[in-house]
Amino acid sequence: MKGISIKDIAKQAGVSPTTVSFVLNGKGKEKRISETVIKKISKIAAKLKYKPNQLARGLRTGKTKTIGLIVEDIANPFFSTLAKVVEDEADKSGYKVLYSSTEDNLAKAQGLLEVLKYRQVDGYIITPTKGLEKDIETLQETGKPIILIDRYFPNVATNYVVLDNYQGGFDAATHLVQQGYKHIGIVTTTSSLVQMRDRFNGFEAGLKSLNVPLQKQHIKRMPFDQQRPAFIAEMKKFLQSVPALDAIFFATNYLGIYGIEAIRSLGLQLGRDMGMISFDDHDIFRLNTPSISCVAQPIEEMGAHIVKVLMDEIQNPTEERHHVVLGPSLMIRESTEKH
Amino acid sequence: MKGISIKDIAKQAGVSPTTVSFVLNGKGKEKRISETVIKKISKIAAKLKYKPNQLARGLRTGKTKTIGLIVEDIANPFFSTLAKVVEDEADKSGYKVLYSSTEDNLAKAQGLLEVLKYRQVDGYIITPTKGLEKDIETLQETGKPIILIDRYFPNVATNYVVLDNYQGGFDAATHLVQQGYKHIGIVTTTSSLVQMRDRFNGFEAGLKSLNVPLQKQHIKRMPFDQQRPAFIAEMKKFLQSVPALDAIFFATNYLGIYGIEAIRSLGLQLGRDMGMISFDDHDIFRLNTPSISCVAQPIEEMGAHIVKVLMDEIQNPTEERHHVVLGPSLMIRESTEKH
DNA sequence: CTGAAAGCGCTTACAG
DNA sequence: CTGAAAGCGCTTACAG
Numbered sequence: 047m048k049g050i051s052i053k054d055i056a057k058q059a060g061v062s063p064t065t066v067s068f069v070l071n072g073k074g075k076e077k078r079i080s081e082t083v084i085k086k087i088s089k090i091a092a093k094l095k096y097k098p099n100q101l102a103r104g105l106r107t108g109k110t111k112t113i114g115l116i117v118e119d120i121a122n123p124f125f126s127t128l129a130k131v132v133e134d135e136a137d138k139s140g141y142k143v144l145y146s147s148t149e150d151n152l153a154k155a156q157g158l159l160e161v162l163k164y165r166q167v168d169g170y171i172i173t174p175t176k177g178l179e180k181d182i183e184t185l186q187e188t189g190k191p192i193i194l195i196d197r198y199f200p201n202v203a204t205n206y207v208v209l210d211n212y213q214g215g216f217d218a219a220t221h222l223v224q225q226g227y228k229h230i231g232i233v234t235t236t237s238s239l240v241q242m243r244d245r246f247n248g249f250e251a252g253l254k255s256l257n258v259p260l261q262k263q264h265i266k267r268m269p270f271d272q273q274r275p276a277f278i279a280e281m282k283k284f285l286q287s288v289p290a291l292d293a294i295f296f297a298t299n300y301l302g303i304y305g306i307e308a309i310r311s312l313g314l315q316l317g318r319d320m321g322m323i324s325f326d327d328h329d330i331f332r333l334n335t336p337s338i339s340c341v342a343q344p345i346e347e348m349g350a351h352i353v354k355v356l357m358d359e360i361q362n363p364t365e366e367r368h369h370v371v372l373g374p375s376l377m378i379r380e381s382t383e384k385h
Numbered sequence: 386m387k388g389i390s391i392k393d394i395a396k397q398a399g400v401s402p403t404t405v406s407f408v409l410n411g412k413g414k415e416k417r418i419s420e421t422v423i424k425k426i427s428k429i430a431a432k433l434k435y436k437p438n439q440l441a442r443g444l445r446t447g448k449t450k451t452i453g454l455i456v457e458d459i460a461n462p463f464f465s466t467l468a469k470v471v472e473d474e475a476d477k478s479g480y481k482v483l484y485s486s487t488e489d490n491l492a493k494a495q496g497l498l499e500v501l502k503y504r505q506v507d508g509y510i511i512t513p514t515k516g517l518e519k520d521i522e523t524l525q526e527t528g529k530p531i532i533l534i535d536r537y538f539p540n541v542a543t544n545y546v547v548l549d550n551y552q553g554g555f556d557a558a559t560h561l562v563q564q565g566y567k568h569i570g571i572v573t574t575t576s577s578l579v580q581m582r583d584r585f586n587g588f589e590a591g592l593k594s595l596n597v598p599l600q601k602q603h604i605k606r607m608p609f610d611q612q613r614p615a616f617i618a619e620m621k622k623f624l625q626s627v628p629a630l631d632a633i634f635f636a637t638n639y640l641g642i643y644g645i646e647a648i649r650s651l652g653l654q655l656g657r658d659m660g661m662i663s664f665d666d667h668d669i670f671r672l673n674t675p676s677i678s679c680v681a682q683p684i685e686e687m688g689a690h691i692v693k694v695l696m697d698e699i700q701n702p703t704e705e706r707h708h709v710v711l712g713p714s715l716m717i718r719e720s721t722e723k724h
Numbered sequence: 725c726t727g728a729a730a731g732c733g734c735t736t737a738c739a740g
Numbered sequence: 741c742t743g744a745a746a747g748c749g750c751t752t753a754c755a756g
Contacts, residue, residue, distance in 0.1 A: 051734085063733090065742060071735085079741070099732085101734090103734055105749065143483070145484060161481065164437070165439055329669055330668055333642065335673075391749070402727090402749090402750080402751095403752080406751060440750090441748070441749035
């Protein structure tokens with residue numbers, strides 16, 4: 047059950063493996079192989095259903111037609127949907143995707159970079175964790191293109207494709223104010239990464255722009271690595287400690303999901319008693335009663351950009367860095383209807 | 386920025402590449418290399434942070450330490466969660482995962498098998514589509530292990546890891562009857578694949594066992610490839626056409642999600658007016674008001690079994706086929722509370 | 725106890 | 741217009 051090789055074709059065509067290789071790589075014209083030979087070889091290759099051995103080719107050329115995709119958590123719908131788009135887009139160029147999740151864990155992320163490196167992927171799509179700056183820089187020295195997604199390091203020159211998180215936070219804030227909410231809070235993570243900072247700063251600026259300054263006691267920051275019950279308990283405590291609060295912005299979709307549970311368990315009605323808007327859309331937000339407003343990311347568009355930038359860089363390495371910043375969409379639903 | 390190779394180590398240690406290869410592959414003892422040389426080589430390899438070139442090794446040995454994972458839809462939480470478990474488990478054995486989605490499309494599935502084959506993956510984990518029997522059989526002739534998941538072909542001898550779908554359907558049926566529902570229907574797909582058939586047959590048998598025979602007009606089958614609005618419209622029509630219905634079993638999680646919308650839009654209250662239970666758990670079911678009962682699959686356990694069987698077969702190919710059938714869990718929630 | 729050599733399947737600089 | 745040969749980085753049967 048051995049696959050058939052370039053040698054087999056050469057033998058059948060009565061030419062050398064060299065000639066076969068040229069023809070099959072579309073260099074027939076360029077190498078001035080005769081029309082007859084080109085046709086003959088193509089026919090035999092088709093008949094034998096020849097498939098080049100990617101390992102051998104990779105060993106020789108250093109190209110594996112494989113890209114590495116590192117997400118934070120493949121089980122999070124934002125990332126799994128994005129992964130699907132990336133896979134589809136990469137497929138169009140004949141690339142396959144090796145994927146892994148970091149769980150937002152630095153050591154795991156470092157291990158993954160190491161593995162992908164010695165697997166010789168042609169390019170990297172990375173959701174970086176905190177502290178990964180040095181590793182990204184080192185990896186860049188290998189000359190393989192890297193695209194950071196969802197977030198980036200302001201101090202490291204890299205390609206990135208991200209959402210305009212500042213604008214997203216800003217839009218969420220102004221929407222809440224325009225709906226008539228007065229005492230507006232934010233629940234975010236303790237993460238210091240740029241995407242969380244931007245959401246926060248945009249939100250604060252949005253409130254300020256409409257003269258509703260964000261108050262210190264209306265800010266709640268939660269660590270990433272807690273279990274569900276702990277999240278919910280802490281959120282309830284926060285809500286109870288600030289009874290004046292009449293609307294909240296949740297800075298990630300999972301915080302929003304926990305938020306629904308926390309608010310519900312306090313007997314508050316979303317929209318009327320407590321306005322709510324979350325970052326990132328989710329099936330749950332669409333289907334919940336009442337439905338939940340959110341700031342949505344254009345996932346399809348994002349995936350297409352990511353792969354496009356990567357393919358450009360693979361085919362045409364440049365020194366300049368590509369930065370793509372996509373606009374968020376405000377999905378207005380029932381949870382921000384005060385009346 | 387070339388990686389360092391076995392040759393570099395050989396040079397530094399003053400031995401041949403052969404010896405280095407033996408030592409680094411743990412065959413030092415077996416090949417009776419002296420302790421001194423083994424230590425020396427190990428030390429140098431560690432210092433140089435030697436990583437074997439997987440392509441070269443793969444070309445020589447035919448093993449790539451890569452497995453192919455083909456799911457129906459990576460954006461479906463059931464599959465993305467499973468993918469995560471598979472990735473974690475495979476990682477423990479040093480294997481990486483190449484994944485793809487079929488979208489339940491035969492041609493796409495065939496293309497994926499082709500690609501994975503000439504990428505020389507060491508094993509396959511496949512969610513088969515209808516009509517893939519021949520391709521699976523052909524692929525098995527290559528001698529690489531294949532594990533079918535979620536469903537299998539009764540007429541093709543393969544390894545598989547699946548849920549006991551019959552039991553799941555049975556449990557759903559008896560639960561609804563025991564809760565006091567009398568006019569019970571089922572919404573399933575037009576798929577003829579074994580997992581759907583088993584769910585249906587189990588459900589029918591469960592009802593029968595409690596003397597509530599399933600009536601023809603209480604059965605609704607829907608094609609897979611529709612858009613959301615079409616699904617919901619068709620479900621509403623079905624519900625309206627059988628007003629006596631007081632409970633429904635949805636045979637997949639996405640049908641259940643559409644079902645919630647359809648039932649809600651008819652102004653019926655889940656649980657009291659219309660009992661509902663779905664196959665496959667989903668965040669939405671847990672968080673919905675009212676929460677939705679379901680038949681859940683043990684995803685962690687399933688992923689662990691899948692990888693274990695595959696690794697066993699890779700390391701120790703046998704002629705016998707492994708069949709793992711896991712038990713479902715009934716998650717009882719508010720949507721099946723009649724009172 | 726250790727090494728020279730062949731070979732996995734390709735690509736490509738070089739030669740004619 | 742075409743081919744012989746080297747080499748990518750490994751592993752392993754063979755020889756001593």
